[in-house]
Amino acid sequence: MRFTxxxxxxxxxxxxxxxxxxxxxFLAEVEPQTFQATEEMMVDTANLxxxxxxxxxxxxxxxxxxxxxxxxxxHKRRMKARIFDHLKTSVGIHAYITDANxxxxxxxxxxxxKGQDLRAKLDVNSTLAGRYGARSSRENPKDSTTSVLYVAAxxxxxxxxxxxxxxxxxxxxxxxxxxxxxxxxxxxxxxxxGGIAFLIGVVFLWLFHPIGKITEYARxxxxxxxxAKPRIGIGREVNTLAxxxxxxxxxxxxxxxxxxxxxxxxxxxxxxxAAIRGAAELLDEDMPVETRRRxxxxxxxxxxxxxxxxxxxxxxxxxxxxxxxxxAEDIDLGDIxxxxxxxxxxxxxxxxxxxxxxxxxxxxxxxxxxxxLRAAVTNLLENAIDFSPKGSPVRISLQRxxxxxxxxxxxxxxxxxxxxxxxxxxxxxSLRHHNTRRKGTGLGLTLVKEAAELHGGAIELxxxxxxxxxxxxxxxxx
Numbered sequence: 001m002r003f004t005x006x007x008x009x010x011x012x013x014x015x016x017x018x019x020x021x022x023x024x025x026f027l028a029e030v031e032p033q034t035f036q037a038t039e040e041m042m043v044d045t046a047n048l049x050x051x052x053x054x055x056x057x058x059x060x061x062x063x064x065x066x067x068x069x070x071x072x073x074x075h076k077r078r079m080k081a082r083i084f085d086h087l088k089t090s091v092g093i094h095a096y097i098t099d100a101n102x103x104x105x106x107x108x109x110x111x112x113x114k115g116q117d118l119r120a121k122l123d124v125n126s127t128l129a130g131r132y133g134a135r136s137s138r139e140n141p142k143d144s145t146t147s148v149l150y151v152a153a154x155x156x157x158x159x160x161x162x163x164x165x166x167x168x169x170x171x172x173x174x175x176x177x178x179x180x181x182x183x184x185x186x187x188x189x190x191x192x193x194g195g196i197a198f199l200i201g202v203v204f205l206w207l208f209h210p211i212g213k214i215t216e217y218a219r220x221x222x223x224x225x226x227x228a229k230p231r232i233g234i235g236r237e238v239n240t241l242a243x244x245x246x247x248x249x250x251x252x253x254x255x256x257x258x259x260x261x262x263x264x265x266x267x268x269x270x271x272x273x274a275a276i277r278g279a280a281e282l283l284d285e286d287m288p289v290e291t292r293r294r295x296x297x298x299x300x301x302x303x304x305x306x307x308x309x310x311x312x313x314x315x316x317x318x319x320x321x322x323x324x325x326x327x328a329e330d331i332d333l334g335d336i337x338x339x340x341x342x343x344x345x346x347x348x349x350x351x352x353x354x355x356x357x358x359x360x361x362x363x364x365x366x367x368x369x370x371x372x373l374r375a376a377v378t379n380l381l382e383n384a385i386d387f388s389p390k391g392s393p394v395r396i397s398l399q400r401x402x403x404x405x406x407x408x409x410x411x412x413x414x415x416x417x418x419x420x421x422x423x424x425x426x427x428x429x430s431l432r433h434h435n436t437r438r439k440g441t442g443l444g445l446t447l448v449k450e451a452a453e454l455h456g457g458a459i460e461l462x463x464x465x466x467x468x469x470x471x472x473x474x475x476x477x478x
Contacts, residue, residue: 011200012197012200015193015196016193019189019192019193022189023185023186023189026185027182027185030178030181030182030185031178034174034177034178034181035136035149035171035174038149038169038174039134039149039151042093042149042151042167042169043134043151043153045093045151045167046095046151046152046153046165046166046167047153049095049153049165049167050153050154050155050165053067053097053155053165054155054156057097057155057156057162057163058155058156058162064105064106067095067097067106067108068106068108068111071094071095071108072108074091075090075091077090077091078090083177084177084180085180086176086177086180092169092170092173093167093168093169094107094108094109094167094168094169095108095165095166095167095168096108096109096113096118096165096166096168097155097163097164097165097166098118098119098124098163098164098166099162099163100128100161100162100163101117101119102117102118102119102120102121102124102125102128102164103115103116103117103118104116104117104118105163121135121137121150122134122135122150123135123150123151123152123164123166124152124164124166126152127152127153127154127161127164127166128154128161128164130154130158130159130160130161133151133152133164133166134149134150134151134152135149135150136148136149136150136171137150145172146170146172147170147171147172148168148169148170148171149168149169149170149171150166150167150168151166151167151168152164152165152166152167153165153166153167273306276298276299276303276306279295279296279298279299280299282295283295283296327369328367328368328369329367329368329369329370330365330366330367330478331365331366331367331368331370331373332363332364332365333364333365333366333373333398333405333407333475334364334398336370336373336374336377337357337377337396337398337407338357339374340374340377340378340381341355341357341381341396343374343378344378344381344382344385347382347385348381348385348394351385351386351388351390352390352391353385353388353390353391353392353393353394354391354393354394355381355385355393355394355396356393356394356395356396357395357396357397358395358396358397358398362398362399362400363400364398364400364405364477365405365477365478366405366455366475366476366477366478367455367476367478368454368455368475369454369455372451372454372455373451373455373475375447375451376447376448376451376452376473377407377473379444379445379447379448380407380409380444380448380471380473381394381396381409382444383444383445383471384409384410384411384413384469384471385411387411387413387414387469388411388412388413388468389412389413392411392412392413392468393412394409394410394411395408395409395410396408396409400477403476403477404457404474404475404476404477405474405475405476405477406472406473406474406475407472407473407474407475408470408471408472408473409470409471409473410464410468410469410470410471411464411468411469412464412466412467412468413467413468413469414467415463415464415467415468415469416461416463416469421461424445424461425445425446425449425459426446445459445461448473452473452474452475455475455476456475456476457473457474457475457476458473458474459471459472459473459474460472460474
């Protein structure tokens, strides 16, 4: 599991690093490529203008007024040229003309360069030397945003020009295009990278979230709990794993269940069978009537204990073999308690233990199996009766909280000894009854605990105020 997570982490890291390098490369190329495209356009413009002024220039001097008027009118024009997402509204190109000595004869920017010697400038110098001339210079050496791109074309013979026509354009004019291309790159990389991250996250959740549920399911089984098979989505692989684990659990539980109950049933049946056989052998001998009645009473008591043990085992096995409630329905726990009281009343009358039910008049709807719940409540009542002194009542009441319906049964018996608290719900662990001094089957509280957990509830036994034991069965309400 950890190796796979580390692998996914490194895959995500490598993909992220790759996208970073790719985006960095594209972003680094955006500005130069845009300026190259602009320069290519300016080369055409410079040569076209040079061809237009060549005839006048060779005849004497160019018609400066006509050129100035043309540039002024062009710069006054307002346009709405939508270049992809960039809106161009005015002409941004200018030009100047120099003679063969590099002296400026015409400048479209109000003539501010006219008369200057630009022979040392790269665009003029290279063109007069018969080479391609271009340069990029800052109007303010300390401000990169004032860069201007200059592209020159020869007037007349390219090998020995009579003059130079240079067109120039502020680089700031094309920066909106640069920013737009950068935005497109950021958006594309973000969408692709986000899509890959989303897919990795989906794969992670697809695999590890269900596996985490299956792991917790296995650990709950290991702790002896009875969890329902987790819902893990529609992934074929994880569902196959979950089904296999659930089938393995059922197989192991069935095998261990049979072995455990054969062993425990054999062990528990030895004592009553030995008592019955011993009493039966003694009945063949001559003995006083009272002694014979005592032995017959022992046989009846041990037979009843054996029958009770078998019935409890059957009830417990019916519950323990289930991993979930297959036919759950909304039932009234108050009705279940009333029927359990009716079933336990004969035993209470024999033991002279009054059953006092407090009717709170509250809705006590729970979702579950009526048969299992009645068996659980009946066992709690019989347990309270068995450990109650004669004449002391057993009080039964129902309360409702925000999340649960609580059944409390309080007896006035000796309570649970400290040494028995940790084992009171263990299978076949029992204490001697208060009245008969005989041990119980040790299955009643185990059955109650199994029934409570099967319904998503809990059972708690605690010392009651004033002596006795308080049993609290909590079930989630419907």
